[in-house]
Amino acid sequence: MTAAAYLTLLYGAGTTMALSIAAIAVGLPLGLLMALARWRRLPIANGLVKVYISVMRPTPMITLCLFVFFVLPTVGLDLSPMHAALLALVLSTAAFNCEIWRAGMASISIDQLEAGAAFGMSDWQTFRRIVLPQLWRVSLGPLVSEMTLLIKVTPAVSVIGIVDITRAASRIGAQTYQPLPAFIAATVIYTLIIAIVVKVQRLLEGRIAQRYGYVAS
Amino acid sequence: MNGLAIVWDAKDIFFSGALTTLALIGVCLALSIPMAMLAYMFLSESPTPLAKFGRLTADSLRCVPFLLFAYLVYYGLPELGLRLEPFAAGLFTLVFYNTAYFFEIFRTQAQAIPPETRVAAEAFGFSRIKLYQRIVFPQLLSAAAPMLGNQAIMVMKDSALLMIITVEDITFAANFVSANQFSPFAPFVLAMVLYWLFSLSIDLTVSRLNRNFTK
Numbered sequence: 001m002t003a004a005a006y007l008t009l010l011y012g013a014g015t016t017m018a019l020s021i022a023a024i025a026v027g028l029p030l031g032l033l034m035a036l037a038r039w040r041r042l043p044i045a046n047g048l049v050k051v052y053i054s055v056m057r058p059t060p061m062i063t064l065c066l067f068v069f070f071v072l073p074t075v076g077l078d079l080s081p082m083h084a085a086l087l088a089l090v091l092s093t094a095a096f097n098c099e100i101w102r103a104g105m106a107s108i109s110i111d112q113l114e115a116g117a118a119f120g121m122s123d124w125q126t127f128r129r130i131v132l133p134q135l136w137r138v139s140l141g142p143l144v145s146e147m148t149l150l151i152k153v154t155p156a157v158s159v160i161g162i163v164d165i166t167r168a169a170s171r172i173g174a175q176t177y178q179p180l181p182a183f184i185a186a187t188v189i190y191t192l193i194i195a196i197v198v199k200v201q202r203l204l205e206g207r208i209a210q211r212y213g214y215v216a217s
Numbered sequence: 218m219n220g221l222a223i224v225w226d227a228k229d230i231f232f233s234g235a236l237t238t239l240a241l242i243g244v245c246l247a248l249s250i251p252m253a254m255l256a257y258m259f260l261s262e263s264p265t266p267l268a269k270f271g272r273l274t275a276d277s278l279r280c281v282p283f284l285l286f287a288y289l290v291y292y293g294l295p296e297l298g299l300r301l302e303p304f305a306a307g308l309f310t311l312v313f314y315n316t317a318y319f320f321e322i323f324r325t326q327a328q329a330i331p332p333e334t335r336v337a338a339e340a341f342g343f344s345r346i347k348l349y350q351r352i353v354f355p356q357l358l359s360a361a362a363p364m365l366g367n368q369a370i371m372v373m374k375d376s377a378l379l380m381i382i383t384v385e386d387i388t389f390a391a392n393f394v395s396a397n398q399f400s401p402f403a404p405f406v407l408a409m410v411l412y413w414l415f416s417l418s419i420d421l422t423v424s425r426l427n428r429n430f431t432k
């Protein structure tokens with residue numbers, strides 16, 4: 001493999017990272033909102049979110065990408081491949097994040113909420129001061145696992161023409177007639193990215209354990 | 218109406234696609250769960266360095282995206298002189314990759330088994346094989362059932378990626394029909410409905426098994 005090939009791969013890595021980070025940045029709060037809707041049993045939203053998650057859980061990312069990319073233009077929503085990929089990733093990761101946030105909320109006892117209300121806190125204050133500080137600590141581990149899963153499904157977006165690490169590798173393979181070295185290099189890059197994410201999680205967990213005296217799992 | 222007609226005309230493609238996906242899931246589960254059980258048994262009985270090596274292998278496999286691994290197998294095996302059909306190569310990838318995940322599930326769930334049961338079995342003079350067969354695995358399988366179900370759904374989602382190495386599964390069928398008829402909506406909705414139905418039946422099977430185990 002030439003230096004130019006490595007550069008192509010690195011460029012693809014930039015795309016993969018940008019897509020993953022954007023999807024996480026949108027998917028985390030969106031999941032939290034949906035989890036709140038289910039937690040507070042908001043009349044219509046609760047049912048909608050339930051159906052949405054039940055559909056998203058079994059849908060493969062590649063099917064979702066093709067669906068978003070080909071079907072949305074037929075209803076007048078023209079998306080560039082990049083936007084379509086981002087939308088597909090967000091749709092999927094938000095559903096899983098919602099379930100993680102919801103499990104975290106279930107671990108917070110009703111007594112605490114009642115105590116908040118007894119002290120005259122509004123719902124928002126109770127959420128911000130009592131629920132959220134505990135919630136993110138409990139949810140951190142599963143959320144990071146979901147992030148690594150997200151990074152691992154990003155190769156699916158290469159099917160709608162995005163030059164991420166995977167597509168860069170298959171291009172190099174097609175040019176040099178030697179696909180194997182390119183794919184091995186790509187695998188190494190993915191492994192490095194995921195290893196770094198897991199390492200950051202371990203560091204954060206260590207900080208939490210130091211500060212609050214227990215390990216969030 | 219138009220969409221329904223298109224899907225109806227292509228029912229044969231969808232039917233064989235659904236069969237392919239089902240075959241991939243079924244064979245993968247039937248092979249990788251027992252292989253993961255064997256690996257778990259073998260590695261918990263082997264000396265520490267070997268067990269560590271096994272864990273490291275499984276861990277690093279879990280860092281690799283499935284599609285990349287499929288490419289590595291698809292292009293790598295011919296270099297070793299083994300030329301496989303796309304379906305066989307895909308199935309091999311699916312089984313090998315998911316064995317690592319099932320192994321990890323067994324390893325973490327094993328911590329939930331009370332150690333006393335093993336000690337008691339040893340005191341009763343159970344042989345190693347009988348110990349796993351009668352004491353460890355029944356508890357392990359029932360503790361791990363929900364996670365095994367989740368992983369089975371992951372197997373299904375992974376199997377869709379194999380269309381890229383031209384395995385003709387459900388997603389391939391949807392893409393094929395949509396490209397030929399210039400009408401993407403109905404084929405992709407049908408594909409998603411099929412996946413959704415498969416996942417419902419996996420969930421149902423897991424809850425059935427769980428009830429049987431806890432009886």
